[in-house]
Amino acid sequence: MDDALSKILTKPLTSRNARKMERLAGRGLKYGEAAFVADLGIGLARHHRSAAEFDGLFDRLVRLLAVTPGAGHVGQLLRMLAAAGPDDPERDRYLASVLAACRRPADLAVVFDDGDTAAVVSEELRVCLLHELVLRGVPVEEIPGIAGWVTSPHWNGHPLGGLPLTLMVAESEPDLPYYSVDGSSCGLPYGDPEDRHPAPRQADRVPAAVETTTAAIAEALAAPVANWVDEGEQSEARVEARTFAFAEPLEPGAVPYAFVGLSPDCLADLGELPPPGRATAFGVVAVEPAEVWRVLFAAASTGGPYESGCYGAYGRLHAWRALAALAGARADASPGEVEEHVRRCAWYRFGADTPWFHRVVWDLGVLAVGPDRRRLAFLAATATD
Structure with missing residues (x-):
């Protein structure tokens, strides 16, 4: 961790400092410094986890890395999540939706990599991301880096394992959310x-x-x-x-x-x-x-x-x-x-x-x-x- 980041993290995590850190992270991504944003999130998890502002700021950093275009952002996001502590199924479901909506399938192959990231990526994130991609019509069994994990039998016992990997006739045009750094939106097809x-x-x-x-x-x-x-x-x-x-x-x-x-x-x-x-x-x-x-x-x-x-x-x-x-x-x-x-x-x-x-x-x-x-x-x- 460099001296500038150490200095930032020694300050109390007040609401004002949280806003400053978020702006700093946003500027960093504009200049291709995804690793800095991940380091900031890791440092926050180590030094300020008990602070009232931690959860909100950490979630904002997650969203920044997930929705902002840039090479290597997904890998840095996974590195930051590894420091966040125990798996959080609700966060995994949310993150899978954001990643599928905002990233090309090829960029998401790192999530399914059995190499260095395997120990830090939860099965829940992988399975949810898989079906979020299916909902968007992605032929998951044909995507390099994803196909190998998809066709392995070890996750078939998961509650989502029985769902088909292609959309069936009735699953046409699902209302799926749109995400940005500042929020999300989705249509509601109830009507009357x-x-x-x-x-x-x-x-x-x-x-x-x-x-x-x-x-x-x-x-x-x-x-x-x-x-x-x-x-x-x-x-x-x-x-x-x-x-x-x-x-x-x-x-x-x-x-x-x-x-x-x-x-x-x-x-x-x-x-x-x-x-x-x-x-x-x-x-x-x-x-x-x-x-x-x-x-x-x-x-x-x-x-x-x-x-x-x-x-x-x-x-x-x-x-x-x-x-x-x-x-x-x-x-x-x-x-x-x-x-x-x-x-x-x-x-x-x-x-x-x-x-x-x-x-x-x-x-x-x-x-x-x-x-x-x-x-x-x-x-x-x-x-x-």
């Missing part, structure tokens, strides 16, 4: 289907139904919005995830009335539906499974109003768990089997102006009718800031 669907016509006959929800199915259905509930009472999150079996096949036109007839909590106090062509407080619209997947993925990856979700890799996992449960696939079904179930189902989004929904941003309503048209599964969720 009621403005593109008139009041449904009265069904001639709706067959009887019995509920078939189990605890395991409900958990899988609600996987994408579990983080909304984890935010605590401040988000006022509500989730309803249920399945039903009908005595006879449902006709497509009967789906809205059949759903209302199940008396779900999310439609309580809906009232009578108006005649077709009139304004309605309830809308059901047929959609492609890709639209349902995008909503589920956004819910899991971006989170609710008070937290940032689980980012892309685990967002992909939770979206597929829910999509598989909606489609009626077995819990241990292969990706190919899940995709076949998804393809054969009829998919819908719904919205309702009822007291159950907060009607802010985080309102979600999706349902699927199985290939035999006797099984209906739905997920409704809402949260507010």
Whole structure:
């Protein structure tokens, strides 16, 4: 460590000094001094870890190295992270998202290197980064430096190990975040289907139904919005995830009335539906499974109003768990089997102006009718800031 850096680190880590160090790091990167930024982060971890300003400043240095273009920045970032102490899965998920969004795949081969960096790069960072790249359409099995690790069997036992290494048909156009030094942004594809669907016509006959929800199915259905509930009472999150079996096949036109007839909590106090062509407080619209997947993925990856979700890799996992449960696939079904179930189902989004929904941003309503048209599964969720 040179004398100038030692002098900087001997000063107390006040908020004012933290801002000065951040500006100094930014200027250093402009002149290609990524090693200086890494040394600064390492020194902070050694001398100021207990300071109140440490976590925020260290995270800013991580973001600087991750998003600023420059050769060797990723390697220096890994060197700095090695000094940060124990592995942090939440940080790894976040960092994987940032790196995949901001770096060329070739620049990320160092993360998968089994050489000197192997001891300091966590498996969690590698697996999450892998699936963040898959979400961006990167052919990971063809990238030199990545392909060898990807095709090795040692990480197959990881929770993300069962996901395919290419996007399936339903995983089209995911809403992925954009990162800069100063922040991030991401689209929220929830919307409300009621403005593109008139009041449904009265069904001639709706067959009887019995509920078939189990605890395991409900958990899988609600996987994408579990983080909304984890935010605590401040988000006022509500989730309803249920399945039903009908005595006879449902006709497509009967789906809205059949759903209302199940008396779900999310439609309580809906009232009578108006005649077709009139304004309605309830809308059901047929959609492609890709639209349902995008909503589920956004819910899991971006989170609710008070937290940032689980980012892309685990967002992909939770979206597929829910999509598989909606489609009626077995819990241990292969990706190919899940995709076949998804393809054969009829998919819908719904919205309702009822007291159950907060009607802010985080309102979600999706349902699927199985290939035999006797099984209906739905997920409704809402949260507010």
